[in-house]
Amino acid sequence: MDLPAYDDVRRAHARIAGHIHRTPILTSSFFDGLAGASLFFKCENFQKAGAFKARGAANAVFGLNEAQARAGVATHSSGNHAQALCYAAAKRGIAVTVVMPETALEAKKAAVRGYGGTVVECAPGMAAREAALARVVAETGAEVVHPYNDARVIAGQGTCAKEIIEDLGALDAIVAPIGGGGLISGCCLAASGLAPDIKVYAAEPSNADDACRSRKAGRLIVEDAPQTVADGLRASLKALTWHFVSTGVEDVLLAEEDEIVAAMRLIWERMKIVVEPSSAVALAAILANRPLFSGRRVGVILTGGNVDLHSLPWMAG
Amino acid sequence: MDLPAYDDVRRAHARIAGHIHRTPILTSSFFDGLAGASLFFKCENFQKAGAFKARGAANAVFGLNEAQARAGVATHSSGNHAQALCYAAAKRGIAVTVVMPETALEAKKAAVRGYGGTVVECAPGMAAREAALARVVAETGAEVVHPYNDARVIAGQGTCAKEIIEDLGALDAIVAPIGGGGLISGCCLAASGLAPDIKVYAAEPSNADDACRSRKAGRLIVEDAPQTVADGLRASLKALTWHFVSTGVEDVLLAEEDEIVAAMRLIWERMKIVVEPSSAVALAAILANRPLFSGRRVGVILTGGNVDLHSLPWMAG
Numbered sequence: 021m022d023l024p025a026y027d028d029v030r031r032a033h034a035r036i037a038g039h040i041h042r043t044p045i046l047t048s049s050f051f052d053g054l055a056g057a058s059l060f061f062k063c064e065n066f067q068k069a070g071a072f073k074a075r076g077a078a079n080a081v082f083g084l085n086e087a088q089a090r091a092g093v094a095t096h097s098s099g100n101h102a103q104a105l106c107y108a109a110a111k112r113g114i115a116v117t118v119v120m121p122e123t124a125l126e127a128k129k130a131a132v133r134g135y136g137g138t139v140v141e142c143a144p145g146m147a148a149r150e151a152a153l154a155r156v157v158a159e160t161g162a163e164v165v166h167p168y169n170d171a172r173v174i175a176g177q178g179t180c181a182k183e184i185i186e187d188l189g190a191l192d193a194i195v196a197p198i199g200g201g202g203l204i205s206g207c208c209l210a211a212s213g214l215a216p217d218i219k220v221y222a223a224e225p226s227n228a229d230d231a232c233r234s235r236k237a238g239r240l241i242v243e244d245a246p247q248t249v250a251d252g253l254r255a256s257l258k259a260l261t262w263h264f265v266s267t268g269v270e271d272v273l274l275a276e277e278d279e280i281v282a283a284m285r286l287i288w289e290r291m292k293i294v295v296e297p298s299s300a301v302a303l304a305a306i307l308a309n310r311p312l313f314s315g316r317r318v319g320v321i322l323t324g325g326n327v328d329l330h331s332l333p334w335m336a337g
Numbered sequence: 338m339d340l341p342a343y344d345d346v347r348r349a350h351a352r353i354a355g356h357i358h359r360t361p362i363l364t365s366s367f368f369d370g371l372a373g374a375s376l377f378f379k380c381e382n383f384q385k386a387g388a389f390k391a392r393g394a395a396n397a398v399f400g401l402n403e404a405q406a407r408a409g410v411a412t413h414s415s416g417n418h419a420q421a422l423c424y425a426a427a428k429r430g431i432a433v434t435v436v437m438p439e440t441a442l443e444a445k446k447a448a449v450r451g452y453g454g455t456v457v458e459c460a461p462g463m464a465a466r467e468a469a470l471a472r473v474v475a476e477t478g479a480e481v482v483h484p485y486n487d488a489r490v491i492a493g494q495g496t497c498a499k500e501i502i503e504d505l506g507a508l509d510a511i512v513a514p515i516g517g518g519g520l521i522s523g524c525c526l527a528a529s530g531l532a533p534d535i536k537v538y539a540a541e542p543s544n545a546d547d548a549c550r551s552r553k554a555g556r557l558i559v560e561d562a563p564q565t566v567a568d569g570l571r572a573s574l575k576a577l578t579w580h581f582v583s584t585g586v587e588d589v590l591l592a593e594e595d596e597i598v599a600a601m602r603l604i605w606e607r608m609k610i611v612v613e614p615s616s617a618v619a620l621a622a623i624l625a626n627r628p629l630f631s632g633r634r635v636g637v638i639l640t641g642g643n644v645d646l647h648s649l650p651w652m653a654g
Contacts, residue, residue, distance in 0.1 A: 044361030046361070047358070068366075288611065292642035
C-alpha cells in the first residue's frame with residue numbers, strides 16, 4: 021500500500037494553496053453552551069466547489085506531471101468528489117471524465133458539464149461503474165483519481181485539519197464525519213505530524229455504520245448501499261482509509277437520523293450557514309456524546325454545503 | 338453635535354474586542370464573475386447577536402462608568418439594535434429596558450426577555466415610543482443608547498470597516514447598506530483614519546430612499562414608515578449620521594425590491610450563508626451599478642442574518 025505520511029500533507033498544502041480557500045473557523049456561544057465544550061467549526065461548506073473534496077482533488081490534479089496531465093483525469097462519483105475534480109481539472113486546464121449511473125440526477129450531470137467535464141453514463145451498480153471507468157482509462161489514458169482510496173487525495177484532505185491546528189494551536193479533539201474515510205485519514209495524518217495529543221474522532225450515521233462495525237470486528241466490513249439522510253457518507257472504507265481508521269482514530273461515534281437533521285437545522289438557524297446533512301453528523305455525534313467532550317476544545321469539520329435548498333429535510337412531509 | 342473621530346473607532350475596537358467576533362471575510366469567484374470586480378464579503382451575519390449592531394452597542398455599554406452602569410441602559414427599537422444592546426448589557430451584567438410597540442412580534446419581545454432585558458410596551462408610532470422611553474429614563478436614570486444617532490454607537494460600528502481595511506489593505510471601495518446611517522458613518526470614519534482613498538458607497542432600497550433624496554436636496558429629508566423587504570433599513574438619517582452621509586459618502590446607490598430579493602437568494606445559494614434582506618442591498622446595488630466597480634477591489638458588508646427562516650421572501654406567494 022502507498023500510505024501517505026505527514027510530509028505529503030505539508031507538500032499538498034503548498035501545492036494547492038493558490039487553488040483552495042483557507043476557510044474560516046466560526047464559533048458560537050450557543051453551541052458551546054449546548055455541548056458544554058468549546059467548539060470550533062471549520063467551514064468547508066465555503067470551500068471551492070462547495071466541499072473539502074476540492075483539497076484532495078486539487079492535490080491529485082496539480083501533482084500530475086505534464087505527460088499525465090495531457091491525458092486528463094477520470095473518476096466515478098456522483099457527488100462532491102466529481103465536482104471537486106472538475107473544478108481542479110478546469111483550474112489546470114486538463115480533460116476530466118466522470119462516470120455516473122444513468123439514474124444520477126440531471127443536475128449533477130449538468131454540474132460536471134458546467135465545469136467543462138465529460139459525463140459517461142453507465143448502468144447503476146458498482147460493477148458497471150468500474151467497468152465503464154476502465155473503458156475510459158483504456159481509451160484516453162486518463163489518470164484515475166479515486167474519491168478517497170488514494171494517497172494524494174488523503175494527503176490533500178489532511179490540509180483541512182492542518183489549517184485547524186495551525187489556527188487554533190492546542191486542541192483536545194477533532195471530530196469529522198466519516199464515509200469512505202479520506203477526510204478522517206487526513207485528520208489522523210495532520211494530527212500525527214503537528215499535535216499527536218489531539219484525539220481524532222470519526223462521526224458516522226448509525227444507518228451507515230460500517231466504520232464502527234469494522235473497528236469492533238477488527239477487520240474491514242463493507243456495507244452495500246446503506247440509506248441515510250447524510251448521503252455523502254454512504255461509501256465504505258477501503259484499504260488505505262481502513263489503515264488510518266484502525267490505527268489513528270480514537271473512536272467512531274454514531275448519530276441517529278433525527279439527530280443529524282436536528283443538528284443541520286440548528287446550524288442553519290443559529291450559525292446562519294447552509295450545510296449538507298453529512299456536515300451535521302459531527303455536531304450530532306458530539307451532542308449525543310456530551311460527557312466525552314465536556315470542557316474540551318474541539319475542532320469540528322463542517323464538510324460541505326452542497327444541498328438542494330428547496331427540499332431541506334425538515335421541510336419534507 | 339458630539340461628532341466621533343477616527344480615534345474613537347480605535348478606542349472602541351480595543352474596548353469591545355473581547356465581546357465581539359472578528360468576523361470572517363468570504364470571497365466567491367461566482368460573484369466576482371457576476372460583478373466583474375473583486376468582492377470581499379464581511380460577514381456580520383456571524384456577529385454576536387446576529388448583526389453588526391453588537392459593535393456599537395458593546396462600545397456604548399462598556400464605555401459607561403460604574404455609576405452609569407448601575408442605572409442600566411434603555412432604547413426603543415424592535416430590531417437588531419435591541420438584541421445587540423441586550424447582548425452587551427448581559428455581558429456587562431447591567432439592566433436593560435427596551436421600549437417596543439405593543440404590535441411588535443412576540444418573538445422579538447421574547448428575544449429581549451431571553452437576554453434578561455425588560456420590555457416596556459407602548460402604542461405604535463414614534464411619538465408614543467419616545468414618550469415611553471422618557472418615562473423609563475425618568476424612573477430608572479438609565480442611559481439611552483440610540484440605534485444610530487449616538488457617537489459611541491457610530492464609533493463602534495466603525496470597527497467593522499476598520500477590520501476590513503486591516504485585513505485587506507488597499508481597497509478601492511466599501512459598500513454598506515444604509516438605514517439610519519450608523520454603519521455607513523462608521524465606515525467613513527474608519528476610511529478617513531486608515532485609508533482616505535477608499536470610496537464609501539451607501540446602498541439603499543429605492544423604496545426607502547431618504548438618504549439619496551437628502552443628498553440631492555442638500556438637506557436632511559425624513560421619510561415616514563417606508564415599506565421595503567429590507568426592513569432593517571426603514572429608519573431615516575438623523576443629525577450625526579447626516580453629517581457623514583453629506584460629507585464622507587461618495588454616493589448613495591439604489592436597489593429595487595426584486596433586485597434585493599434576488600441578491601439575498603443568490604447569496605444563500607452560492608455562498609451558503611443566511612443573510613437578512615437588508616444585508617443583500619449592498620450586493621444588489623453593486624450589481625445594479627456594475628460599471629462603477631468594474632475591475633475594482635470592493636469590500637461589501639453583509640450586515641446581519643436575523644431573518645425568519647420559515648418565510649424567506651422568495652418562498653412567499
